[in-house]
Amino acid sequence: MLELLKLPIIVTVHVDVVLIILTALGVGSRLWGLSYPKAVVFDEVYYGQFVSLYMKQMFFIDDSGPPLGHMILAVGAYFGGFDGNFAWNRIGAEYTGNVPVWNLRFLPALAGALCISLAYQIIVELKYSHFSALLAALLIMFENSLITQSRFMLLESILIFFVLLAVLSYLKFYNMQKGSSFSLRWWFWLFLTGTACALAIGHYSNMENLATRLHTVRYHKQLCEQVTVLCHALARICALLVLPVILYLGFFYIHLTLLYRSGPHDQIMTSTFQASLEGGLARITQGQPLEIAYGSQITLRNVWSKPSGRGSSHQQQVTCYPFKDVNNWWIVKDPGKQELVVSNPPRPVRHGDIVQLVHGMTARYLNTHDVAAPMSPHWQEVSCYIDYNISMPSQNLWKVEIVNRDTENEVWKTILSEVKFLHVNTSAVLKLSGTALPDWGYHQLEIVGDKSSQVYHQNMAWNVEEHRYGKSEEQKERELELQTPAQMDVSKNISFMAKFLELQGYPLDLSTKCGFKSSFLLKQHQCASTLPLITEKTEIPTRPSTFSFCPDSWQHLVLAGAVCVGGWVVNYLPFFLMEKTLFLYHYLPGLTFKILLLPIVLEHIHNHILRSSISRNTFNAVMLAWISSIYLVYQTFSPLTYGYPALSAAELTGLRWKDNWDILIRRR
Numbered sequence: 039m040l041e042l043l044k045l046p047i048i049v050t051v052h053v054d055v056v057l058i059i060l061t062a063l064g065v066g067s068r069l070w071g072l073s074y075p076k077a078v079v080f081d082e083v084y085y086g087q088f089v090s091l092y093m094k095q096m097f098f099i100d101d102s103g104p105p106l107g108h109m110i111l112a113v114g115a116y117f118g119g120f121d122g123n124f125a126w127n128r129i130g131a132e133y134t135g136n137v138p139v140w141n142l143r144f145l146p147a148l149a150g151a152l153c154i155s156l157a158y159q160i161i162v163e164l165k166y167s168h169f170s171a172l173l174a175a176l177l178i179m180f181e182n183s184l185i186t187q188s189r190f191m192l193l194e195s196i197l198i199f200f201v202l203l204a205v206l207s208y209l210k211f212y213n214m215q216k217g218s219s220f221s222l223r224w225w226f227w228l229f230l231t232g233t234a235c236a237l238a239i240g241h242y243s244n245m246e247n248l249a250t251r252l253h254t255v256r257y258h259k260q261l262c263e264q265v266t267v268l269c270h271a272l273a274r275i276c277a278l279l280v281l282p283v284i285l286y287l288g289f290f291y292i293h294l295t296l297l298y299r300s301g302p303h304d305q306i307m308t309s310t311f312q313a314s315l316e317g318g319l320a321r322i323t324q325g326q327p328l329e330i331a332y333g334s335q336i337t338l339r340n341v342w343s344k345p346s347g348r349g350s351s352h353q354q355q356v357t358c359y360p361f362k363d364v365n366n367w368w369i370v371k372d373p374g375k376q377e378l379v380v381s382n383p384p385r386p387v388r389h390g391d392i393v394q395l396v397h398g399m400t401a402r403y404l405n406t407h408d409v410a411a412p413m414s415p416h417w418q419e420v421s422c423y424i425d426y427n428i429s430m431p432s433q434n435l436w437k438v439e440i441v442n443r444d445t446e447n448e449v450w451k452t453i454l455s456e457v458k459f460l461h462v463n464t465s466a467v468l469k470l471s472g473t474a475l476p477d478w479g480y481h482q483l484e485i486v487g488d489k490s491s492q493v494y495h496q497n498m499a500w501n502v503e504e505h506r507y508g509k510s511e512e513q514k515e516r517e518l519e520l521q522t523p524a525q526m527d528v529s530k531n532i533s534f535m536a537k538f539l540e541l542q543g544y545p546l547d548l549s550t551k552c553g554f555k556s557s558f559l560l561k562q563h564q565c566a567s568t569l570p571l572i573t574e575k576t577e578i579p580t581r582p583s584t585f586s587f588c589p590d591s592w593q594h595l596v597l598a599g600a601v602c603v604g605g606w607v608v609n610y611l612p613f614f615l616m617e618k619t620l621f622l623y624h625y626l627p628g629l630t631f632k633i634l635l636l637p638i639v640l641e642h643i644h645n646h647i648l649r650s651s652i653s654r655n656t657f658n659a660v661m662l663a664w665i666s667s668i669y670l671v672y673q674t675f676s677p678l679t680y681g682y683p684a685l686s687a688a689e690l691t692g693l694r695w696k697d698n699w700d701i702l703i704r705r706r
Contacts (some may be wrong), residue, residue: 056168057155060175064154067179068147068188073140075681078131082142082191086126089115089142089191093122096301097315099541104286105293106240107193114141114191142191150188150195154179156202157634163209164598170637176665177633180672182679184630187623189680194623197238198630201609204234205601220269228277236282240289290538309339309453309503311540314532326505330370330450331384333377335398335508335520337366340470341456341499356404356420357482358470367398367520369508373435378516380507387450389440392462397422398520401513403434406461406468406487413473418466418487435462441499456499465489469498591646598638605631 078086085108091098092112100108115122118138125131133139157178161171178184188195211227218224300317330336340358369378370387371394378396387393395404402422409419423432437460440448450457459468466487473484491498510516610628613620640661648654675693677685685693687703694701 056172057158060158060172060179061151061155064151064175064179065148067185068151069144071680071682072143072147072189076133076139078126078129078133079190080129080192083126083129083131085111085191085193086124086142088112089120090122090124090126091301092116092296093120094299095296096299097297097304098301099303099306102193104240104289106237106289107196109289109293109296110145110196111142111191111193114138114143114145117141143189146190146192146195147188149199150184153184153188153195153199153202153630156199156206157630160202160206160209160601160634161637163206163213164601164638165594166598166638166641170641173637173640173665174634177636177668178630180668181629181633182672182675183622184626185679187626192623194626198627200234200238201605201627202630204231204238205605207231207234209601219266220273225273228273229281232277232279232281233285235278236285239282240286287538290541291534294534294537294541308341308540309501310532311537312503313453314537326452327384327507328451328454329384329386330452330455330502330505331380331386331507332370332372332375332393333380333384333508334370334387335367335506336370336452336502337504338368338500339503341496341501356422356485357475358485364517364521365397365399366504368404369396369398370394371396377511379509379511384507387438389438389443389448389450391438391450392435393438394434395436395459399517403432404436404468405432405434406464406466407433408464411471411484411486413475413484414471414486416490417471418464418489420468420485420487433461433463436460436468437462441494450502452502452505454501456501458494458498459500461487461489467491467498468500469495472497591642595638595642599635602631602635602638605634 088098088100088108089112092108093115115138118141120138120142121136124134124137154175158171158175161174162168184195184198207227207230211224211231214221214224214227298316300312300315304312304315327334371378372385373392373394396402397404400422404420405423406418406420411417411419423434438450439458439460440450440455441458442454442456448455460466461468464487466489469486469488469491471484471486474481475484488498508516508519510519606628609631610625613624644654644657648657672679677683677689678693690701690703
C-alpha cells in the first residue's frame with residue numbers, strides 16, 4: 039500500500055480552448071442587456087400567462103404542445119421570486135417591479151447560447167475539420183433571428199437546444215460503438231440521446247427522435263452475433279423507447295401535480311377531471327347524490343372532447359355553451375307520473391329506462407321530430423316543445439343507455455356514467471353537431487337528433503355534472519331552488535393516467551366542450567408568414583457523376599447530409615399538416631440544420647472538387663469575404679436584435695434592404 043502511495047497520480051484533461059471561447063462568446067451575445075426592454079415583447083404576452091398560472095398553481099391547457107417548455111420558463115420565474123401577479127394583457131405593457139424580467143428570459147437565452155457549442159461539437163463528431171466546426175458555430179452565433187428569439191421568454195431556443203443535444207449525443211454514441219460498446223461512456227451517450235429526445239418531445243412535438251432511432255436500426259445489420267444483436271436491441275429499446283416514454287409521462291405528472299387548483303380552462307375538461315381540481319367543480323359537486331333518480335335536478339354535459347326543405351317548428355331552441363347558469367338545469371321525470379320531485383326512498387334511473395327531460399326554468403319537455411335542424415338540415419331539430427296548435431304533437435320520450443356500464447342494469451350515476459339518449463318515436467340519438475349557431479343563437483353549439491348514425495361517437499354521450507334531488511313541486515318555488523347553489527365541497531378521485539389520457543385528446547377549440555342548455559375561426563395574424571417557409575434550396579446529388587473522388591469521402595458526405603437534411607425535414611414538414619398561423623420562428627429549428635449543412639458542403643467542395651491551387655486560393659478568398667459579410671450583416675442589424683442603440687425613423691428605414699420587408703415605426 040505504501041509503495042502505491044509513492045506512485046505519481048496523473049490526471050490528463052483535454053481542453054478544447056476554441057470550444058470554451060465559443061461558449062463564452064455565445065453566452066455574452068445572448069445575455070447582454072437581457073432585461074431590456076422592460077416590457078412585454080410579442081409572445082411573452084402568451085407564455086407569461088402560463089407562467090403566472092404555474093406560480094398560482096392553477097390548471098390550464100396550451101394547444102401548442104406538451105408542458106415541459108412552460109415548466110422550464112416557470113423555473114426561471116420561481117427562482118426569480120415571481121408571485122404570478124401581472125396582467126399579461128397586451129404586447130408592450132411595462133413590467134412592474136415584481137416581475138423578474140432577467141430571470142424569466144435567462145433560461146431561453148442560456149439554451150440559445152449553448153446551441154453554439156453544440157453546433158461546433160456536432161460538426162466535429164461528423165468527422166469534419168475544426169475549421170468547419172468553427173464556421174458552423176459562428177454562423178449560429180451571428181444569426182440575428184436566433185439571437186432575437188433566444189433573448190425573450192419564448193420556447194424556440196430551448197427546443198433547438200434539446201434537438202441539437204439529441205443529435206450530438208447520438209453521434210457520440212454512434213462513433214464509439216465499434217470499439218467501446220457497453221462501456222460506461224457508451225451507456226451515458228445512449229441514455230442521454232433518449233433523454234434529450236424526450237425533452238425535445240416534451241417541449242414541443244417534433245420527430246427528431248424518429249430520425250435517430252431509424253439511424254440506430256441501420257447499424258444493427260452490421261452486428262454478427264445474435265446475442266450481441268439482442269443486447270444492443272434491448273439497450274436501444276430501454277434508452278430510446280422506454281426512457282422517453284417514462285420521462286414524457288413524468289413531465290405530465292409534475293405538470294398535473296403542480297396545477298391542482300381550478301383555472302381558466304376547466305370547462306373544456308370532463309366533469310370528472312374538473313371535480314378533481316381544488317376550488318372548481320369540486321366546490322359545487324361536494325355532497326351530491328351519486329345515483330340519478332326520478333325527480334333529480336341535473337345539468338348535462340357533452341362528453342365529446344373535439345371540437346333541407348322540411349321547414350322549422352319555431353320551438354324553444356336547445357343548445358350547448360361553455361358556461362354555467364340556471365338555464366342548464368333539467369329535471370328527470372317518470373313518464374307515468376306527474377311528480378317532479380324525488381320520492382322517498384328515491385327511485386334510481388337505470389340503463390334502458392324511458393324518461394322525460396323537463397327544462398327546469400320553463401317546465402317544457404325536451405323534444406325532437408322530423409324537422410330540419412337549423413344548421414344541419416340532414417339531422418333533426420332538438421327543442422323544448424311548445425304547443426302552437428300546428429298539428430305537431432309532442433314527442434318527448436327518451437331511452438337512457440349507459441355506454442360505460444359494467445352490468446346490464448347499471449344505475450345512472452353523477453359524473454361517472456356516460457349516457458346516450460335514444461328518442462323513442464324516431465330512434466334518433468341526441469348529439470352535439472359541432473356547428474355553431476349564427477348571431478340569433480349567440481354562436482352557441484347546435485344540438486341535433488341523428489337517426490342515421492350506426493356508429494357510436496363521443497358527441498352522442500352525455501354525463502351529469504351537477505345533481506341534486508328536487509324538492510319543490512310548484513314552479514316558482516322550483517325556480518328559486520334551481521337558482522340556489524348546490525351542495526358544496528367534495529372532490530372526485532381520478533387517476534393520473536386518466537388525466538394524462540384526457541389531456542392527450544383535449545379540444546384545440548376551447549369552445550366545443552359545453553354544457554347542455556335551453557335558451558374558432560383562425561384569423562391571419564399581422565405578423566404571420568404569408569409565404570412558404572422554404573427560403574432557399576439545398577440539393578445533394580445522388581451519386582458522384584461529374585467529379586471523381588474517394589468513395590469514402592462521398593459516403594462521409596452522405597452520412598453528414600442525412601443528419602442535417604433529415605433534421606431539417608423532420609422539423610419543417612410537420613408544419614404542412616398543421617392548420618395554424620405560421621411565423622418565422624417556426625422555421626428556426628429547420629434553419630439551424632441548414633446552417634450546419636453549409637460548412638460541410640463547403641469543406642467537401644474545397645477538399646474533393648477543387649483541384650488546382652488557383653481555384654482553392656480563389657475559393658478561400660471568397661470564403662473570407664463571405665465570413666466578413668456575415669459579421670457585417672450581424673453588426674448592421676444588431677440594433678434591431680438588441681434594441682440598442684436607439685435608431686431614428688430614417689435609420690430604421692435604411693435597414694429595409696428589400697421592398698417586401700415590413701419595418702413598423704412607432705410615431706410619438
